[in-house]
Amino acid sequence: MIVGNRKDFKEILEKLGPRRRVLVLGCNECVTVCGVGGEREVGVLASELRLFWKKEGETFEVREHTLERQCDCEYIDQIRGFADEYDVILSMACGAGVQYVSEAYKTKLVLPAVNTTFLGVTIEQGVWSERCQGCGACILDMTAGVCPIARCAKSLLNGPCGGSSGGKCEIDNETDCAWQLIVDRLKESGQMERYEEILPVKDWRSGREGGPRKRVREDLKL
Amino acid sequence: MKTNSRIEKILGQGGFVVTSECGPPRGADSEVVRKKGELLRGVVDAVNVTDNQTAVVRMSSLAACAILKGMGLEPILQMVCRDRNRIALQSDILGAAALGINNVLCLSGDHQKFGDHPQGKNVYDIDSIQLIQTVCRMRDEGRFLGGEEIKGKPLMFVGAAENPFADPFEIRAARLGKKMKAGCEFIQTQCIYNMERFSRWMEMVCERGFHEKCAVLAGVTPFKTAGMANYMKKNVPGMDVPDEMIERMKGVPKEKQAEEGIKICVEQIQQLREIPGVRGIHIMAIEWEAKVEEIVKAAGLFPRPEIE
Numbered sequence: 328m329i330v331g332n333r334k335d336f337k338e339i340l341e342k343l344g345p346r347r348r349v350l351v352l353g354c355n356e357c358v359t360v361c362g363v364g365g366e367r368e369v370g371v372l373a374s375e376l377r378l379f380w381k382k383e384g385e386t387f388e389v390r391e392h393t394l395e396r397q398c399d400c401e402y403i404d405q406i407r408g409f410a411d412e413y414d415v416i417l418s419m420a421c422g423a424g425v426q427y428v429s430e431a432y433k434t435k436l437v438l439p440a441v442n443t444t445f446l447g448v449t450i451e452q453g454v455w456s457e458r459c460q461g462c463g464a465c466i467l468d469m470t471a472g473v474c475p476i477a478r479c480a481k482s483l484l485n486g487p488c489g490g491s492s493g494g495k496c497e498i499d500n501e502t503d504c505a506w507q508l509i510v511d512r513l514k515e516s517g518q519m520e521r522y523e524e525i526l527p528v529k530d531w532r533s534g535r536e537g538g539p540r541k542r543v544r545e546d547l548k549l
Numbered sequence: 550m551k552t553n554s555r556i557e558k559i560l561g562q563g564g565f566v567v568t569s570e571c572g573p574p575r576g577a578d579s580e581v582v583r584k585k586g587e588l589l590r591g592v593v594d595a596v597n598v599t600d601n602q603t604a605v606v607r608m609s610s611l612a613a614c615a616i617l618k619g620m621g622l623e624p625i626l627q628m629v630c631r632d633r634n635r636i637a638l639q640s641d642i643l644g645a646a647a648l649g650i651n652n653v654l655c656l657s658g659d660h661q662k663f664g665d666h667p668q669g670k671n672v673y674d675i676d677s678i679q680l681i682q683t684v685c686r687m688r689d690e691g692r693f694l695g696g697e698e699i700k701g702k703p704l705m706f707v708g709a710a711e712n713p714f715a716d717p718f719e720i721r722a723a724r725l726g727k728k729m730k731a732g733c734e735f736i737q738t739q740c741i742y743n744m745e746r747f748s749r750w751m752e753m754v755c756e757r758g759f760h761e762k763c764a765v766l767a768g769v770t771p772f773k774t775a776g777m778a779n780y781m782k783k784n785v786p787g788m789d790v791p792d793e794m795i796e797r798m799k800g801v802p803k804e805k806q807a808e809e810g811i812k813i814c815v816e817q818i819q820q821l822r823e824i825p826g827v828r829g830i831h832i833m834a835i836e837w838e839a840k841v842e843e844i845v846k847a848a849g850l851f852p853r854p855e856i857e
Contacts, residue, residue: 480660481631481671485678485727487720488657489712489739490786497786498662510717522720525727528635528679528694 328448329357329421330455331441333368336375339417342438346414347385349376351440352406352428353393354420361455364419364441366393372419372440388413397424403431410435446477463533463540469526471512476529478505484526551688554651554706555623556595556735556829558856560764565822566829567850568625568737568766569593569841571617573608582608582616588838592845594853595623595652597737597831601632604664611641615648625708626650629658634674635683635694642684646703654708654737655680659786678731681707685732707732712739713750714789722753729763736763737831740770740781743789744820751826760826767821770833771840772810775799811840811847818848 343349351373359365373391380387390413394402397420410416415436418425422443429437445457460477466484467474476482480498487506490497494507513519531537550557556566569589574581589596596617600610614624626645628638642653657677661669675683675694683694684707691702709728713721725736741747747767754760772778775798782790794813801809814832821827830850834841845851 480662481657481676482673483657483676485676487715487717487724488677489710489715490660491716492787493716498660504716507717510720522723523727523730525678525682525731528675528683531674 328360328446329423329443330361330445330447330457331358331363331421331443333363333372333419333441334439336372336379339372339438339440340379343415343417346436347380347387348412348414349373349387349389350406350410350413350416351376351389351391352397352416352418352420353391354397354418354424355393355395356398356420358420358424358441359393360449362453364421366391369393369419372417397421397428400427400431403428461534462529462531463537464530466526466529469521469524471509471516471518471521473505473508473512475505475509478503478508484529552651552704552706553649554595555856556625556652557706559594559854560735560828562854562856564854565850566595566735566764566766567593567832567845567853568595568597568829569832569834569838570597570599571613571838572599572602572836573610573613575605575607577608579616582613583620585838586617586620586622589841590620590622591853592842592851593832594829595625597625597627597654597833600627600629600656600658601664602627602659604631604659604661604666606665611645611648611650614645614650618649623652624650625652625654627654627656628680629656630673630676630680631658631661631671634672638675638680639683639687639693642687642703642705643699643701646701646705651704651706652708653684653705654710655684655733656710663786677709678727681709681728681731681733689732706734708735708737709733710739711736712787713741713747714739714743715787718746718750721750722757722759725754725763725765726757726759729759733763735766735828737766738768739787740768740833741817741821742794743791744817746789747821748824751824755826760828764828765826766829766831767824767827768831768833769814769817769821770835771814771837771844772798772806773837774803774806774810775801777810811844814844815847818844818850822848 351369353364353369369391373389376389396402417438417440418428419440425439446459447455447457450456491504496502496504559566571585598610598613610627614626617624655677661671687703691699711725778795778798781788818830
């Protein structure tokens with residue numbers, strides 16, 4: 328899933344500037360699962376805004392609304408009837424959602440309330456961890472199911488570097504060394520001889536380096 | 550001989566190599582490099598020039614290498630994969646060869662988090678093992694990574710670093726093996742303080758015969774103070790400083806600590822020379838180049854061999 332963090336209230340206020348008619352727009356997908364931009368968080372942010380402006384003695388209108396998804400136009404269209412009543416749409420979706428809402432409402436100011444961070448998994452309640460960088464050419468078969476591109480601070484295909492210590496990365500002792508994990512898994516699965524293989528230079532064209540990506544499936548098109 | 554490298558020649562005639570290090574300045578003053586070069590002239594066989602070590606911006610390794618080369622020294626160009634992609638790395642290798650630089654040391658590089666621009670983006674287009682492969686391919690096959698032919702092959706003697714003290718320990722010899730398989734001809738190790746662990750690593754290297762194709766130069770760094778010993782233990786990634794060594798430094802009055810640090814270093818060199826498979830010593834006297842001559846002489850490694 329896509330994981331994000333909500334922006335600080337102060338930053339959101341600064342971005343809103345003098346605008347007081349705000350549509351806070353949530354998304355029912357990834358950002359709901361990681362507790363950052365679903366219906367509940369929309370309610371929290373809307374309340375924060377209302378309380379703050381009430382205390383300041385300001386006139387305002389804050390509406391809460393959560394879409395099934397902000398990355399599909401059929402859902403985005405659902406706010407067409409009332410979007411115009413607001414100065415700004417404050418989107419709590421990931422960066423993809425914010426952009427797609429913005430594309431659909433070209434005359435409206437659409438602001439992000441969330442910092443999109445990574446593609447990851449839920450480690451435990453309230454803890455998420457990065458797993459994938461969407462490089463477009465998966466090598467997990469060669470690295471015992473642990474991705475060094477996403478999980479090694481240097482994305483080394485032939486690690487570990489000299490900074491691996493006690494299973495942790497040199498950047499901080501909270502971060503696991505991806506190559507320690509790879510070596511452990513190779514050992515557990517009796518494939519240590521695979522460590523001796525040199526992974527070749529990667530062709531990054533399938534990733535962001537090849538330019539913005541687009542996927543077309545003719546078989547699915549209507 | 551594949552190259553004009555002085556270290557390749559010394560190793561080729563069965564000699565014991567001594568290298569040291571010159572950290573370029575944090576400014577454009579070439580005199581700083583010349584002064585350090587003067588301190589090392591005739592004292593060591595070749596001088597590593599670090600590449601923005603600990604991710605702190607300094608004069609480029611290539612420029613400082615050119616200055617040292619102009620003085621008649623034998624530089625080793627350190628190259629990290631952190632700051633340049635495959636285009637820039639290959640370009641700099643050609644440039645280095647054109648300037649008469651005969652040696653390259655292929656490294657991953659410290660993460661930028663440790664440096665003076667932690668906000669920066671890192672590159673890591675290729676890693677250190679792939680950089681070894683790249684330089685060897687350029688030299689031996691006369692081809693760029695992209696496959697195009699090179700007109701005027703860069704004749705570089707190719708080295709890398711290895712840290713016997715990093716984890717997981719059991720793959721550390723195999724990792725050297727991978728570097729050797731990639732084409733690496735010499736290895737300079739991380740600073741050795743834990744002699745027992747280094748010996749075990751060296752045994753693993755020799756058992757698999759890696760030392761025959763890839764010369765291991767054992768790394769040492771003299772302590773200036775007990776504080777430095779403590780700092781290295783606690784703050785430098787991948788450093789293994791045994792407590793008794795810190796205690797030994799602490800047991801000496803402050804004004805005598807530098808002298809004690811040199812003494813320890815010389816003792817270590819003598820022990821390292823006895824370990825089977827060790828083909829040389831790499832002295833990393835950090836901002837203390839003035840002491841290298843004293844260390845080399847006290848360790849009985851002076852004069853340095855003549856080569857044809």
